Amino acid sequence: MLITRKIEFSASHACRNPSLSDRENSEIFGTASNPHGHGHNYSVEVTLAGDPDPVTGMVMDLKELKDILNREIVEPFDHRFLNHEVSPFDRVIPTAENVAIEIWRRIEPALAGQLHNVRVWETPDLYVDYSGDAA
Amino acid sequence: MLITRKIEFSASHACRNPSLSDRENSEIFGTASNPHGHGHNYSVEVTLAGDPDPVTGMVMDLKELKDILNREIVEPFDHRFLNHEVSPFDRVIPTAENVAIEIWRRIEPALAGQLHNVRVWETPDLYVDYSGDAA
Amino acid sequence: MLITRKIEFSASHACRNPSLSDRENSEIFGTASNPHGHGHNYSVEVTLAGDPDPVTGMVMDLKELKDILNREIVEPFDHRFLNHEVSPFDRVIPTAENVAIEIWRRIEPALAGQLHNVRVWETPDLYVDYSGDAA
Amino acid sequence: MLITRKIEFSASHACRNPSLSDRENSEIFGTASNPHGHGHNYSVEVTLAGDPDPVTGMVMDLKELKDILNREIVEPFDHRFLNHEVSPFDRVIPTAENVAIEIWRRIEPALAGQLHNVRVWETPDLYVDYSGDAA
Amino acid sequence: MLITRKIEFSASHACRNPSLSDRENSEIFGTASNPHGHGHNYSVEVTLAGDPDPVTGMVMDLKELKDILNREIVEPFDHRFLNHEVSPFDRVIPTAENVAIEIWRRIEPALAGQLHNVRVWETPDLYVDYSGDAA
Amino acid sequence: MLITRKIEFSASHACRNPSLSDRENSEIFGTASNPHGHGHNYSVEVTLAGDPDPVTGMVMDLKELKDILNREIVEPFDHRFLNHEVSPFDRVIPTAENVAIEIWRRIEPALAGQLHNVRVWETPDLYVDYSGDAA
Numbered sequence: 001m002l003i004t005r006k007i008e009f010s011a012s013h014a015c016r017n018p019s020l021s022d023r024e025n026s027e028i029f030g031t032a033s034n035p036h037g038h039g040h041n042y043s044v045e046v047t048l049a050g051d052p053d054p055v056t057g058m059v060m061d062l063k064e065l066k067d068i069l070n071r072e073i074v075e076p077f078d079h080r081f082l083n084h085e086v087s088p089f090d091r092v093i094p095t096a097e098n099v100a101i102e103i104w105r106r107i108e109p110a111l112a113g114q115l116h117n118v119r120v121w122e123t124p125d126l127y128v129d130y131s132g133d134a135a
Numbered sequence: 136m137l138i139t140r141k142i143e144f145s146a147s148h149a150c151r152n153p154s155l156s157d158r159e160n161s162e163i164f165g166t167a168s169n170p171h172g173h174g175h176n177y178s179v180e181v182t183l184a185g186d187p188d189p190v191t192g193m194v195m196d197l198k199e200l201k202d203i204l205n206r207e208i209v210e211p212f213d214h215r216f217l218n219h220e221v222s223p224f225d226r227v228i229p230t231a232e233n234v235a236i237e238i239w240r241r242i243e244p245a246l247a248g249q250l251h252n253v254r255v256w257e258t259p260d261l262y263v264d265y266s267g268d269a270a
Numbered sequence: 271m272l273i274t275r276k277i278e279f280s281a282s283h284a285c286r287n288p289s290l291s292d293r294e295n296s297e298i299f300g301t302a303s304n305p306h307g308h309g310h311n312y313s314v315e316v317t318l319a320g321d322p323d324p325v326t327g328m329v330m331d332l333k334e335l336k337d338i339l340n341r342e343i344v345e346p347f348d349h350r351f352l353n354h355e356v357s358p359f360d361r362v363i364p365t366a367e368n369v370a371i372e373i374w375r376r377i378e379p380a381l382a383g384q385l386h387n388v389r390v391w392e393t394p395d396l397y398v399d400y401s402g403d404a405a
Numbered sequence: 406m407l408i409t410r411k412i413e414f415s416a417s418h419a420c421r422n423p424s425l426s427d428r429e430n431s432e433i434f435g436t437a438s439n440p441h442g443h444g445h446n447y448s449v450e451v452t453l454a455g456d457p458d459p460v461t462g463m464v465m466d467l468k469e470l471k472d473i474l475n476r477e478i479v480e481p482f483d484h485r486f487l488n489h490e491v492s493p494f495d496r497v498i499p500t501a502e503n504v505a506i507e508i509w510r511r512i513e514p515a516l517a518g519q520l521h522n523v524r525v526w527e528t529p530d531l532y533v534d535y536s537g538d539a540a
Numbered sequence: 541m542l543i544t545r546k547i548e549f550s551a552s553h554a555c556r557n558p559s560l561s562d563r564e565n566s567e568i569f570g571t572a573s574n575p576h577g578h579g580h581n582y583s584v585e586v587t588l589a590g591d592p593d594p595v596t597g598m599v600m601d602l603k604e605l606k607d608i609l610n611r612e613i614v615e616p617f618d619h620r621f622l623n624h625e626v627s628p629f630d631r632v633i634p635t636a637e638n639v640a641i642e643i644w645r646r647i648e649p650a651l652a653g654q655l656h657n658v659r660v661w662e663t664p665d666l667y668v669d670y671s672g673d674a675a
Numbered sequence: 676m677l678i679t680r681k682i683e684f685s686a687s688h689a690c691r692n693p694s695l696s697d698r699e700n701s702e703i704f705g706t707a708s709n710p711h712g713h714g715h716n717y718s719v720e721v722t723l724a725g726d727p728d729p730v731t732g733m734v735m736d737l738k739e740l741k742d743i744l745n746r747e748i749v750e751p752f753d754h755r756f757l758n759h760e761v762s763p764f765d766r767v768i769p770t771a772e773n774v775a776i777e778i779w780r781r782i783e784p785a786l787a788g789q790l791h792n793v794r795v796w797e798t799p800d801l802y803v804d805y806s807g808d809a810a
Contacts, residue, residue, distance in 0.1 A: 001232060001235075001236075001263065001264065001265050002263060002264040002265075003231070003232065003261070003262075003263045003264075004261070004262050004263070004264070005260060005261055006259070006260040006261070007260075008798075008799075010713050010714060010715055010798065011713050011714060012687030012711075012712050012713050012714035012756070013714075015462070017460060017461065017462075020460075028461055028466070029461075030468055030754075031753065031754035032754055034754050034755065034756075034760075036687075036755065036756035036759050036760055037687050037711075037712060037714070037756055038685050038686050038687050038714055038753070038754040038755060038756065039685060039686060039687035039688070039712070039713055039714000039715055039716075040685050040714055040715065040716050041714075041715050041716045041798050041799070052230065052232040052233060052236075055152060055155075056152065056163055056164075056228070056230070057150070057152075057227065057228035057229075057230035057232055057233045058230050058232060059232055059263070061163070062261070063165055078706065078713070079705075079706035079707055079709050079713040080709065080711065080713060081687070081709075081711035081712055081713065084711050085709075085711055092462070093461070093462035094462075095457065095461070095462035095463050096408070097406060097408065097457040097462055097463060097464055098457060098462045100406075101406075101457075123683075123685065123716050124411070124683075124716070125410060125411040125412075126408075126409070126410055126411070126467070127408075127409050128406065128407060128408045128409070128464070129406065129407040129408075129409070130406050130407075136502060136505075136506075136533065136534065136535050137533060137534040137535075138501070138502065138531070138532075138533045138534075139531070139532050139533070139534070140530060140531055141529070141530040141531070142530075143393075143394075145308050145309060145310050145393065146308050146309060147282030147306075147307050147308050147309035147351070148309070165349075166348065166349035167349055169349050169350065169351075169355075171282075171307075171350065171351035171354050171355055172282050172307060172309070172351055173280050173281050173282050173309055173348070173349040173350060173351065174280060174281060174282035174283075174307070174308055174309000174310055174311075175280055175309050175310065175311050176309075176310050176311045176393050176394070187500065187502040187503060187506075190422060190425075191422065191433055191434075191498070191500070192420070192422075192497070192498035192499075192500035192502055192503045193500050193502060194502055194533070196433070197531070198435055213301065213308070214300075214301035214302055214304050214308040215304065215306065215308060216282070216304075216306035216307055216308065219306050220304075220306055258278075258280065258311050259278075259311070271772060271775075271776075271803065271804065271805050272803060272804040272805075273771070273772065273801075273802075273803045273804075274801070274802050274803070274804070275800060275801055276799070276800040276801070277800075285597070287595060287596065287597075290595075298596050298601070299596075300603055322770065322772040322773060322776075325692060325695075326692065326703055326704075326768070326770070327690070327692075327767070327768035327769075327770035327772055327773045328770050328772060329772055329803070331703070332801070333705055362597070363596070363597035364597075365592065365596070365597035365598050366543070367541060367543065367592040367597055367598060367599055368592060368597045370541075371541075371592075394546070395545060395546040395547075396543075396544070396545055396546070396602070397543075397544050398541065398542060398543045398544070398599070399541065399542040399543075399544070400541050400542075413663075413664075415578050415579060415580050415663065416578050416579060417552030417576070417577050417578050417579035417621070418579070435619075436618065436619035437619055439619050439620065439621075439625075441552070441577075441620065441621035441624050441625055442552050442576075442577060442579070442621055443550050443551050443552050443579055443618070443619040443620060443621065444550060444551060444552035444553070444577070444578055444579000444580050444581075445550055445579050445580065445581050446579075446580050446581045446663050446664070483571065483578070484570075484571035484572055484574050484578040485574065485576065485578060486552070486574075486576035486577055486578065489576050490574075490576055528548075528550065528581050529548075529581070555732070557730060557731065557732075560730075568731055568736070569731075570738055632732065633731070633732035634732075635727065635731070635732035635733050636678070637676060637678065637727040637732055637733060637734055638727060638732045640676075641676075641727075664681070665680060665681040665682075666678070666679070666680055666681070666737070667678075667679050668676065668677060668678045668679070668734070669676065669677040669678075669679070670676050670677075
């Protein structure tokens with residue numbers, strides 16, 4: 001059984017690889033490579049797997065989940081320029097893909113083996129899913 | 136191939152275990168344990184698996200599916216206080232998890248082995264997925 | 271210029287007039303008259319009118335607005351059975367219309383003549399607008 | 406890792422099998438069998454699987470993906486009557502199921518083994534998922 | 541006070557003036573002039589004005605409103621090719637503007653002076669509002 | 676009669692008044708005053724007033740409207756840091772209120788007296804409406 005909680009934060013990012021030239025970045029990322037950055041209302045869906053507890057009927061305590069997501073995602077990411085203010089995006093390009101991987105890395109320790117998937121919506125037309133590294 | 140139909144109903148519920156004290160219920164469920172109940176516009180996505188029929192191009196007759204969902208879900212759940220009026224929620228806590236399991240149990244017999252997943256949205260920020268008990 | 275902030279709460283209500291018989295309530299309100307109540311994820315859009323402040327560029331301090339809406343609407347209404355737990359709905363039928371009027375009445379004193387409209391969505395298909403009593 | 410891009414087109418279709426009588430079509434498809442057709446704002450979610458490129462941080466170049474989806478789906482399907490103007494829907498009933506299969510067939514060659522799923526929303530209450538034919 | 545109810549129907553239309561040439565229609569309406577038609581999931585918001593009834597707390601009986609909207613809009617428009625099957629769209633171009641005017645014309649007699657506005661969404665990005673002819 | 680077209684752009688901004696201290700900005704704007712900026716998927720609804728043209732059935736040529744909105748709004752605002760790259764936001768705080776006023780100022784000359792309202796959604800929970808300066 002899966003349970004999914006959605007949270008939102010507003011941040012800015014620039015899609016550019018510092019080891020490439022401006023022209024190369026522009027060819028790869030288009031206007032998203034603008035070094036001043038641009039922003040999104042990010043929406044994140046965190047999915048946990050488990051069986052409902054027989055006493056509570058819940059896969060996980062939702063208040064505790066909310067606290068974890070606020071502490072690990074909303075507080076450090078919201079109202080930030082990801083490339084300049086949120087590690088490791090000074091050296092990892094904050095594409096939607098890499099944002100999802102980083103969110104997984106940050107919340108997985110607190111979720112005791114229940115974390116199943118992280119979905120990151122960058123715009124209403126684009127989202128990525130990351131469910132951990134099987135490698 | 137999968138086909139998913141969404142339906143909605145409005146109901147109220149209280150998240151509390153009758154075998155626990157008021158204080159214990161409040162610690163576990165917070166304000167959701169209020170015995171007067173509170174409510175949601177529930178949205179349910181029912182997913183069937185199958186191959187399109189060569190004559191109709193459809194995985195299942197959508198009119199028949201709609202009739203089943205109305206008869207088994209909308210009519211018994213809509214405009215009801217789940218804990219008091221919909222079995223087995225007098226003794227099973229109607230968390231989103233348990234609502235999904237009960238919906239699966241009710242519609243599975245009519246769906247001839249095609250039922251693949253039941254998703255229940257309790258609010259726009261919280262949903263659960265149940266795809267049957269593998270145990 | 272208008273600025274609108276949306277908030278949400280989950281509550282249950284019953285649409286019935288205590289001075290009418292069960293049969294009359296059922297004829298007027300249908301299944302919504304069920305005395306056990308049913309519920310909704312209410313969404314409320316509060317609209318203020320004003321000119322942006324030359325120093326802040328804002329019609330109103332959004333943090334202060336959020337505090338007012340939480341204190342006057344979310345805290346008293348969320349996770350409640352309106353008819354039994356929120357005044358005046360023990361004697362005023364909590365239709366969407368009356369919920370909007372009551373929200374206006376509660377927040378108007380704190381909004382210093384800027385309150386312009388209250389929109390209450392009871393379901394994604396039904397909403398009401400109240401902009402004060404001109405009478 | 407999965408990345409999903411959503412696109413939209415507006416088209417009309419009729420759900421009818423030309424080898425059946427009008428009465429048989431009406432029994433199977435109801436008003437959707439009307440030979441004049443009716444229409445939808447179709448929404449299509451195309452999901453690719455892969456690992457982020459170490460240089461770009463992207464599973465696929467999003468500008469290239471957008472070009473493929475415009476060329477293969479939006480341009481041929483948008484503002485068309487599918488049964489009369491888009492092959493093979495002169496002989497294949499354009500149910501949501503068959504539209505998804507046809508979209509898969511059209512874009513799969515350009516997506517180099519990364520195509521993972523095609524979801525087609527016919528209305529906000531009905532969608533199908535197709536992830537290729539395992540047979 | 542205003543109350544708004546939303547309904548939906550799926551229909552196809554062609555935006556073309558029969559008194560113009562194909563080339564002129566194409567210049568004005570682009571691909572929307574395709575005589576085979578294309579389609580939309582139309583969403584219609586009907587707004588009524590009034591005061592809540594002191595006995596029922598409602599501006600209008602919602603069950604009666606739903607019956608009127610189904611009889612006057614959904615039944616005649618749903619699953620139809622507007623230009624060929626719904627009067628007066630054989631001679632009036634069924635742009636969103638003209639669809640809204642026609643819906644107003646059809647429902648106004650049953651709504652006893654309470655009809656305030658008709659909003660027609662043709663796509664999620666385009667809608668029109670009509671509130672009657674002041675001329 | 677009104678017709679409304681929605682467009683979107685992604686940008687970043689910082690809410691801070693350069694003539695105030697960091698501490699004052701933080702007290703007024705909270706985390707939104709972060710000088711690195713943060714971002715949003717802005718959604719803009721542009722509403723025009725007019726009567727449908729008797730030949731075209733349209734209040735305005737939608738292709739022309741789309742061209743104007745792309746040229747005047749999407750191209751200059753999309754993927755930009757408003758405070759640093761879009762005039763006059765180097766000296767005017769780009770609150771949602773001021774973004775709406777600036778959009779009005781930019782598109783009004785091309786819309787020949789038909790411009791009726793500009794609505795700017797900064798997040799799904801906050802929007803402003805500007806309909807010109809009556810003063």
